[in-house]
Amino acid sequence: IKAIQDTVDRAQGLTSQLLMFGRKSAHRRTCLDLNQVVLSAERLLRRLIGEDITLTTRLAANLPQVLVDPSHVDQVIVNLAVNARDAMPDGGTITIGVFKHEKRKVIITVADTGTGISDENLEHIFEPFFSTKQRGKGTGLGLSISKSIIQQHKGSIEVVSGQAIRGTTFKITLPFASDAHNPLAGL
Secondary structure, rough: OOHHHHHHHHHHHHHHHHHHHHHHHOOOEEEEEEEHHHHHHHHHHHHOOOOOOOEEOOOOOOOOEEEOOOOHHHHHHHHHHHHHHOOOOOOOEEEEEEEEEOOOOEEEEEEEEEOOHHHHHHHOOOOOOOOOOOOOOOOHHHHHHHHHHHHHOOOEEEOOOOOOOOOOEEEEEEHHHHHHOOOOOOO
């Protein structure tokens, strides 16, 4: 019953995010520790990614709070982890890390040991409806929605990948909650 409720909650969150993407608005922001969002996502991800993929988390101690909608940030983490899973059809490792940055930011990284993203595709991955997956296997909205969510939370998202390195790492940067309303803080 708990798994069904979690699935319903996530479906509601996805619908909300699609509407948010279309309207460019965010809801239910609260101050919280991103470690808690990662721990919550970890439970679902262990069921989603399969047995051939190892999921590890690295959480930061004494992490400052951020002002976010937890369901939106949770969806970003799930989107990135599911994409990572798809890039490792023969298994591998996904590592989700949470770190405090010296510039009054909190960083979440989602790294995988998959095939990486070609330079040609790298410049398009955040475009709506762009997908490297087979026809019928993806909508091409996951990364576009993820970028939109992070930007609405006054953050940024970057990616490091390519054929020269193994895997892909997404880096999400969000301001401390105390700076979220102050556009000059942390400069």
